[in-house]
Amino acid sequence: MPAARLLIGPLLRRVVGTRATVWVETSGPAVVTVRTAAGASGSAPTFSAYDHHYALVVVAGLTPDSATPYQVLIDDEVAWPVPAGGFPPSVIRTRAADDRDQPVRLVFGSCRETTQHATARRLPPDALDAYARRLLADPDPADLPDLLVLLGDQVYADVTSPTVRRLLRRRRKRPKGAPATQVVSFDEYTKLYLESWRDPEIRWLLSTVPSVMIFDDHEVIDDWNTSASWRADMRVQPWWAERIRSGLASYWVYQHLGNLAPAEIAEDPLYAKVMTAEDATEVLREFGERVDREADEAHDTVRWRAVQYQWSYALDLGRTRLVMLDNRCSRVLEPGNRAMLPAGEWSWFLDRAHGVYDHLVVGASLPWLLPPAIHHVEAWNERLADSGRPWVARLAEHIRRSCDLEHWAAFRRSFDALGALFARLGSGTAATSGDRVGAGPAYPAPASISVLSGDVHHSYVARARFDDPAVRTPVHQLTCSPIHNQVPTGLRPLMRLGWSRGPATAARALARSVGVRRPSVRWKKLAGPYFGNAVATLAHTGRQAEVLIEGTTSDGHLRVVARRRLTRAGDGHKSGGGWPT
Template sequence: MPDSRLLIGPLLRRVVGTRATVWVETSGPAVVRVRTADGAWGQAPTFSAYDHHYALVVVEGLTPDSATSYEVLIDDEVAWPVAKSGFPPSVIRTRAADDRDQPVKLIFGSCRETTQHATTRRLPPDALDAYARRLMAEPEPGALPDLLVLLGDQVYADVTSPTVRRLLKRRRRRPKDAPTDQVVSFDEYTKLYLESWRDPEIRWLLSTVPSVMIFDDHEVIDDWNTSASWRAELRQQPWWAERIRSGLASYWVYQHLGNLSPDEIADDPLYAKVVAAEDATSVLREFGERVDREADEAHDTERWRAVQYQWSYSLDLGRTRLVMLDNRCSRVLEPGNRAMLPPGEWSWFLDRAHGVYDHLVVGTSLPWLLPPAIHHVEAWNERLADSRRRWPSRLSEQIRRAWDLEHWAAFRRSFDALGALFARIGSGTPGETGDRVGAGPAYAPPASISVLSGDVHHSYVARVRFDDPSVRTPVHQLTCSPIHNQVPAAMRPLMKLGWLPGPAAAARALARSAGVRRPSVRWKKLAGPYFGNAVATLEHSGRGAEVLIEGTTSDGHLRQVARQRLAAGD
C-alpha cells in the first residue's frame, strides 16, 4: 500500500522501558496509530502548524528484552511499511527490565548534507547510508545499536540543494529581502527535512534505531551566535527575525520533541499548548520569538540569567548516562564573561553529571578538545577580543568570524570548568551544587568519561592528561565528522599540523604573549585525524569501553579507520 499520506517517518525516537515514541509527518489531519506484532500499541491525533501535520505517538505495553515489528496506520489505513520496498521490517527493540549488566552501543556522528548535494559537489559516499545498508543485510536484533546520536547539522539551512534553490528562486520576489539560496520560513525548513529524511536507507534506519539529536549552527546559519556583535549585526537583516523563529520552531518539531521521554513530553507545557490548539502556528511562532528573546538575557546583559526553555537533555541506558548539551542557542556572549551555557543550565548539567553509573557520555556539537595548536589560537583570539583597546578588539573579532574561532577553547571559562568537573568526577570527590564546590555527595569514579562531538569535518580520538594523580577515570574526546560532507583540501594540512609539537608550542607562545594561562588539562591524540565521511560506534560492556570509527569506501561500504579501547573494564 502506498504511503502518500505519510510524508516523513516513522522516526523511532525514544524507547524507555516498555514504552516508545514514534514521530511522523502526515499530508493532512489524521489519527495516527502504531501497533506492534506482539500487541503493543498507541495512537494520537495529528497537531497542525504552518499547514503541516505531525504526530508523536507513545506506544505502550512493549515486551521487555524483545524486538518486535510494527506498522503505522493513518486513519486505520496501513501507511508503513511500504509494500514491496525490499527493506527488512521496522522493529522496536526493548532492553531487559533490569538492564544494568546489558551492553550499550551508541552510534554517533554529525554534519550530514542531503545526498542531493552530490549532484553539484563531489562528496564521498554517505556514511549513514552505508551503515544503514550494512544493518539491513544483518537485521538481527543483536546487531541493532541502542541509540543513534546525531550531533548537529542534521540539515543545512544555508547550504541548500539544487531542488530547494529552485523553489526559493520562485518564491523570492525581491532578493534583498531574503537570501535566494537559503531557507527562511518554517515551510522552507520543512523541505530540508523532507529531502533528507525520505532518503530510503535513512528512512528505514530512523524507523528502526532510536535516535536523539542536537542542533549546531547550520540548522540556523553558519557561525550562529559566534559573538555578541555577530548577533547584533544579524538582527539588522530584514529576514533574520523570520529565520530565527522558524529555525527554532522547526527544530523543536522535527528534532527536539523526539529527544524527550514519554514522561517529559507529558510535562512539556509547549507540547500541551501545541496539541490543544486547532492551529499551532501562532503558538510556535511566539515560541521561536520568545526563546530568541530569552536568549538575549544570557547573550547581552551584564547580569547572567538562565533562559527559560532548555534544549540540553539527558537519559540513562543501563549503566551509561548521556548528557547532551546545547552549544549554540544559550551561549553567554558578553565579552569577558563568555560561557557555553548560562548559569542555570550549567547547574542543571552539574546535577546530571553526578550520579551512580559506570560511564558518562557528554554530547556537544563542538569538540571540547581540538588539535592543540588550534586550541591555543582560539584562546589567544578570545583574550584579544576582550581587550579594552578598540583596535585589537575589533581585529580579533574579525579574525574570530573569518576563522570560525568559536569552540570551547574560545569560551575559556567553560573549557576550564568542564575539565575541573571531569577531574572531580574522575577522582570520586564530592560534586558541585550551584555555586558550592564540595556540597554534593561523593560518588565512586566511573569507568570512563567520553565527550562526543562533531562540527570540524574530521575524526579523531584524544585522551586527557590531568596533573592530579587522584583522577582515575580515563577521559576522552571522541570526534566523528562529517557523516556526509567534506573539509576543503587546503585545510587538511593545517589540521594535521595542529597536532604536532612544534606548531602547538608556537601557538602556545602566541597565546602566552597575550596573557593566556596554560590550559587546565593536557591531551594527546590517540587516533586520527581522518578526513573522510565516517560514523562511529561507542560500546560499553560492563566497565569496559571501546570506540570504533568507520569511513566510507568509494563504492559506499564501511571500513575501519580507527579502533581504540577507552577503558579496560574489570
C-alpha cells in the same frame, strides 16, 4: 477531502522501558496509530502548524528484551510499512527489564548534507547511508545499536541542494536581502527534512534505530551565535527575524520533540500549547522569537531560570548516562563573561553529571578538545576580543568570525569548568556547594568519561591528562565528522599540523603573550585525524569502553579507520590507549 498520507517517518525516537515514541509528518489532519505485532499500541492526533501536520505517538505495553515489528496507521489505514518496499520490517527493540548489566552501543556522528544524488557538490559516499545498508544486508535485531546520536547539522539551511534551490526559485517571493539559495521560512525548512529523511535507506534506519539529536550552527546559519556583535549585526538584516524563528520552531518540531522521553512529553510547556491550539502557527512563531530573544539575557541567572527554554537533556541506558548539551542557542556572549551554557543550565548539567553509573557520555556538537595549536589560537583570540583597546577588539572579532574561532577553547571559562568537573568525577571527589546546587556526597569514579562531538569535518580520538594523580577515570574526546560533507583539501595540512608539537608550542607562546594561562588539562591524540566521511560507535560492556570509527570507501561501504580501547582490560579506571587498525 483525500485521506491523509505519511510524508516523513516513521522516526523511532525514544525507547524507555516498555514505552516508545514514534514521530511522523502527515499530509493532513489525522489520528496516527502505531501498533506492534505483539499487541502494544498507541495513538495520537496530529497537531497543525504552517499548514503542516505532525504527531508524536507514545507506544505502551511493549515486552522487555524483545524486537517487535510495527505498523503505522493513518486514520485506521496502514501507511507503514510501504507495500512492496523491499525493506525488512521496522522494529521496536526494547532492553531487558533490568538492563544494568546489558551492553550499550551508541552510534554517533554529525554534519550530513543531503544524499549524493541531491547535493550541489561531489562528496564522498554518505556514511550513514553505508551504515544503513550494512544493517539492511543482515537485519538481525541483536545487531541493532541502542541509540543513534546525531550531533548537529542534520540539515543545512545555508547550503542547499540543487533540488531545494529550484524550489526556492519557483515558489518564492524572496524576502528583502535574503540569500537567494538559503531557506528562510518554516515551510522552506520542511523541504530540507523531507529531502534528507525520505532517502530510502535513511528512512528505514530512522524507523528502526532510536535516535536523539542536537543542533549546531547550520540548522540556522554558519557561525550562529559566534559573538554578541555577530548577533547585533544579524538582527538588523530584514530577513533574519523570520529565519531565526523558523529555524528554532522547525528544530523543535522535527528534532527536539523526539528527544523527550515518554514521561517528559506532557511536561514540555510548548507541547501542551501546540496540542491545544487548533492551529499552532502563532504558538511556534512566538516561541521562536522568544527563545532567540532570551539568548540576549542568558547572562542574567535569575531571569534565565524564569523563562529560558532548555534544549539540553539527559538519559540513561543501563549503566551509561548520556547528557546532551546545547552548544549554540543559549550561549552567554557578553564580552569578558562568555560561557557555553548560562549559569542556570550549567547547574542543571552538574546535577545530571553527578550520580551512580559506570560511563558518562557528554554529547556536545563542538569538540571540547581541539588540536592543541588551534585551541591556543582560539584562546588567544578570545583574550584579544576582550581588549580595552577598541581597534584590537575589533580586529580580534573579525578574526573570530572569519576563522570560526568559537569552540570551547574560545569560551575559556566553560572549557576550564568542564575539565574541573571531569577531574572531580574521575577522582570520586565530593562536589562543593560552589559547584552545584544541593551538593551531596561523593560518588564512585566512573569507568570512563567520553565527550562526543562533530562540527570540524574530521575524526579523531584524544585522551585528556590531569595533573592530579587522584583522577583515575580515563577521559576522552571522541570526534566523528562529517557523515556526508568534506573539509577543503587545502585546510587538511593545517589541521594535521595542529596536533604537532612545534605549531602547538608556538601557538601556546602566542596565547601566553597576551596573558592566557596554561590550560587546566593536557591532551594527546590517540587516533586520526581522518578526513573522510565517517560514522562512529561507542560500546560499553560492563566497565569496559571502546570506540570504533568507520569511514566510507569509494564504492559506498564502510571500513575501519580507528579502533581504540578507552579502558584497560580488567580495570575500569585506567586507559590502555587502544590499538590501531
